[in-house]
Amino acid sequence: MISFASDYTKGAHPEILERLMENNFDQMPGYGTDDICRSAADKIKEKCGCPDGDVFFLVGGTQTNQTIIDMLLKPYEGVVAADTGHIAAHEAGAIEFSGHKVLTLPNKGAEKDTDKYGSDVGKINASDLKKYLDTFYGDGNHEHMVFPGAVYISHPTEYGTLYTKKELTDISAVCREYKIPLFLDGARLGYGLMSKRTDVTMKDIASYVDVFYIGGTKVGALFGEAVVFPKGVPTAHPVPVIKQHGALLAKGWLLGIQFDTLFTDDLYFEISENAIEMAELLKERLTEKGYKFFLDSPTNQQFIIVSDDKLKELSQNVGYSFWEKYDDTHTVIRLATDWATTEEDVETLMKFL
Amino acid sequence: MISFASDYTKGAHPEILERLMENNFDQMPGYGTDDICRSAADKIKEKCGCPDGDVFFLVGGTQTNQTIIDMLLKPYEGVVAADTGHIAAHEAGAIEFSGHKVLTLPNKGAEKDTDKYGSDVGKINASDLKKYLDTFYGDGNHEHMVFPGAVYISHPTEYGTLYTKKELTDISAVCREYKIPLFLDGARLGYGLMSKRTDVTMKDIASYVDVFYIGGTKVGALFGEAVVFPKGVPTAHPVPVIKQHGALLAKGWLLGIQFDTLFTDDLYFEISENAIEMAELLKERLTEKGYKFFLDSPTNQQFIIVSDDKLKELSQNVGYSFWEKYDDTHTVIRLATDWATTEEDVETLMKFL
Amino acid sequence: MISFASDYTKGAHPEILERLMENNFDQMPGYGTDDICRSAADKIKEKCGCPDGDVFFLVGGTQTNQTIIDMLLKPYEGVVAADTGHIAAHEAGAIEFSGHKVLTLPNKGAEKDTDKYGSDVGKINASDLKKYLDTFYGDGNHEHMVFPGAVYISHPTEYGTLYTKKELTDISAVCREYKIPLFLDGARLGYGLMSKRTDVTMKDIASYVDVFYIGGTKVGALFGEAVVFPKGVPTAHPVPVIKQHGALLAKGWLLGIQFDTLFTDDLYFEISENAIEMAELLKERLTEKGYKFFLDSPTNQQFIIVSDDKLKELSQNVGYSFWEKYDDTHTVIRLATDWATTEEDVETLMKFL
């Protein structure tokens, strides 16, 4: 049964598996201290235009969010995020588990009006952020409140939407005005960078934020996220922090090999582009068939409204993600393309839609 | 350069890589809810003789220790361990990070007398444990102290030593008397089970302990530890606990595939045996050459005392682990064989020793 | 300078100080194990109609909220509260510090329309709560979300508003349906119970909730909160939990003496009534002078809208609490009466208003 349920239903790009095979009996030092990790980090730093940055590799997204946020915050600080942000909604309290509050800003586009929803859902904006910070610092005594110590955004967001260069610049400016580090969750970064409707490059991101990560798990790797601190990691000892979170992979080179492969000959971007092209094709087909989109996503995740009767039938033949109930007789579902989706896959899916 | 520095310097058993290749484009549901994980769990439960148990898969050792211990303990409880236990000494405070104290028992064999050292180092024993618990509960008010809420042992220990069946039975009996769960860290379990000098089987372990894990990272897998609760997991919702620790792998089937392969046709045991045979060969060769052993290890980790001059030379040609300074002119080093070590590797090593 | 800034600007009721004097050299066992604590607990249990309950005494509100919530929750659970709840907004992240998320429900009455604001602000209601729980448990997979493990309400709320008996019954019924404990923060409980506009008694509260506390700090004690678990405390070892939070007072009898005094001859209720009568007088005078109320509070905290010019003058002569900016030229301030406020105090205040 074919599945468009998510972008993490398959293994890895074949070149990665080949490199793992080739390297299998080369003996390597542990914990990411090997040369391949170094090579991968160098390639990433070059691509990001931050030769003096620090890059390290972790296994998965929640782990990465938890570990980075812990590195950024003082004990009495929390992290600002959209209320739909992954760390706020879908990580089982991993941030609170490590002692920090997620301070939520209501995301725009809560209305079920496709147009408005499309551009802003899942995002925060600079003016809301500034208002929040102004109020926090302006209103007399705030020493009994949680201090905003970092700002978290995801790009693409959990809804597949993207920040514009202007929006990122503005958010970044507010963060710098308040000396608060900006962290960008790029679990699906490739799909954002290769969108047909973006003016944001990886170098832009590296220049706007204090830390971000380049998602591998959802973009062609077996697993892995490459964390980039463009201006250097803000703790003298990142290793024990990572270890303490149970996030230090013994065979760290497995991450190095994957990212070294993905950042050789722009493989990461090429396979990301495939997902975007397949998403565009999917949108075309869905539009032809008269499907209504729940929101206007420019990346690989597409959200459509399906009647519950149709859905019953569909679920016999195709994998999809339940998103939310739309009304009493309709449901929003997510269909995601990925680095390996083919035209044939899309056509197969469309047979059942 | 050949390395005997550890048992996690190589990738995975070729059969595992092949299965990953074969399965690469089969679409799978996430987070370990797939059929391969189920199959692997079933094979493990059968091997352990605990059909009603629960099995799940995590990525690495520290993460596993942290997550399991958090599942076992109430907030005011700590975990009892040898002061040389991995959780006490080498996990960067991962247990304390999640709010719990490691209550240490001094391990026996602190003397540098090989014979005594050999049998007990790294272990706790039932009588020390009982004395500790008797004192705790006996001495008037203990409500200002950390309650012992679980007992942690490693088998093999960090020194490669093993518990006997009698020792495990006794520790288990004390735990049951005090209603305290017993947790066995089996990061190198295969090497313990296949030792020439053990009377302990996997079924024994499953019957003595409340939870243990079967190490994959050090025994033929790319990564992964199989957690076994022979009588069932003690929390209604293990998934959010795992997620909260950043320990839930998105592509959970990668773990399933590895353990399913390792537990097909006893591959896990067969490759573990290889490490033991190579360790025996290594010991023979070292003895022939007159090397003094720091302790008498019946498993794949061997500890020898080397003059610092010799060591200087050795480090040009061979990977090893520094263990500790023995005296002003000698050093203890660790040499580890593994699932893939060959006779040729041993002979190559011996050329430099 | 007279102050209406809060209800914790004065020491304690003189009878309490006298008891402290009398008892000063009677030697007492530590940590609340003394007879006076027992006597105070018995009086409270009788008053609450819960002879089989557990009562213990802590020092302050945030400490109490943090400790109780930790007792109620499993590690993967959070506590549901109004977004204006003290634990959500004004405790510097004390709940997150101990590892738990505060799951917020938007409180009703966010509009600056006095009437609507008056009845609901600061409260949650049963239907919102039920909807939240239904959605949580209804929507497919929630294992990546924080489980609702307790419900927190304050009575009076941070805005001085009160739940009706009907509202409490309904919230309690939802909690019981979902088997989630209900916790009532009664930092100002006396002022709620003695309001002219309440139908809720202490026995009602004890029958609706799983745990609540009777505020002393703001109601006639030097410090102290009496925690009541009407059906017993849900942990076998409350003392180490309290100790671990740094919340175990060495000279526990100081708390016992205060609550024993407050619960002798209904002193607690008598002095609470004084605050209410003074608040009613204050409201009368403010209304006469044409002040507009920000909301309709039936307890000792009153919120009025004052022009910024007036406020400048006022601040020279009277203590008040800044609450929030109302508009560009007006500010909301809080004026609180307490157990010791006199008619003369009110008249003095009114001279400056």
Next chain:
Amino acid sequence: MISFASDYTKGAHPEILERLMENNFDQMPGYGTDDICRSAADKIKEKCGCPDGDVFFLVGGTQTNQTIIDMLLKPYEGVVAADTGHIAAHEAGAIEFSGHKVLTLPNKGAEKDTDKYGSDVGKINASDLKKYLDTFYGDGNHEHMVFPGAVYISHPTEYGTLYTKKELTDISAVCREYKIPLFLDGARLGYGLMSKRTDVTMKDIASYVDVFYIGGTKVGALFGEAVVFPKGVPTAHPVPVIKQHGALLAKGWLLGIQFDTLFTDDLYFEISENAIEMAELLKERLTEKGYKFFLDSPTNQQFIIVSDDKLKELSQNVGYSFWEKYDDTHTVIRLATDWATTEEDVETLMKFL
């Protein structure tokens, strides 16, 4: 029944109660922002010779240890202490609860030989500390271990013993060499400073350590500990850190009044001296009666060995603290004098011994 069980069995020095009475209806701002706290802090800073230091007041010892240690440590750091240190042994895991490991050094004097025991028990020493730090930083990779981020000592120790000026200087020098802050727990500081056998003054302490506290709970106050950072507090926002620990007393001036009284006309020292004189008298009487001391304590806590038969009788008439079993027929008990003990009390006690 008279009790020598501890130094926290009575209320407060009468002058403190009088000041509380006098001040009872003076309205004060909350959370320690009042003038009396400021006055008390100034008096303490003058006494300590640290005009640029920071002083604030907390309620109890465990709370103070927990909060200060959290201020000193980075997330991956632990605190070094004697294995008998209060934070290591008797605070129910409060340090681990806030995420940090207590790294223990074995205290000297574990032998039951009175003489040796007397001078060192409960203490750490500079050479052990240096050796620990040398080993930590010397031994190759320590990034998987808990970093020593602060050193905790108590003075007097939990056994009533004292550091000499030389010992403190040496420990302080090691800490400065390694840039690790030194924290001195002075829960019984007055009794240490007024010992007949000390050469350490409060100014010495303020010059050797980075933070210490002056115990009030055990030395004449109802409750309260004055925290002194001689060179300033190391966090920009101590208030939210304190609040987050549930340690911010609403009526902070209650602490200010107590310490302002204790530091007026050297009352703190005068009443501490009383405890010492009574301890000396007690030792004289005990020696006359042939009692054997478990250790040689120069402060207010005395430890004697009593036959279990005698103890049975004693427990009918006198309060004491069980310390530990000495042998099968003897027990070590603690007898503590305090700021209010009279000669008559001692003679009454001796009637039963």
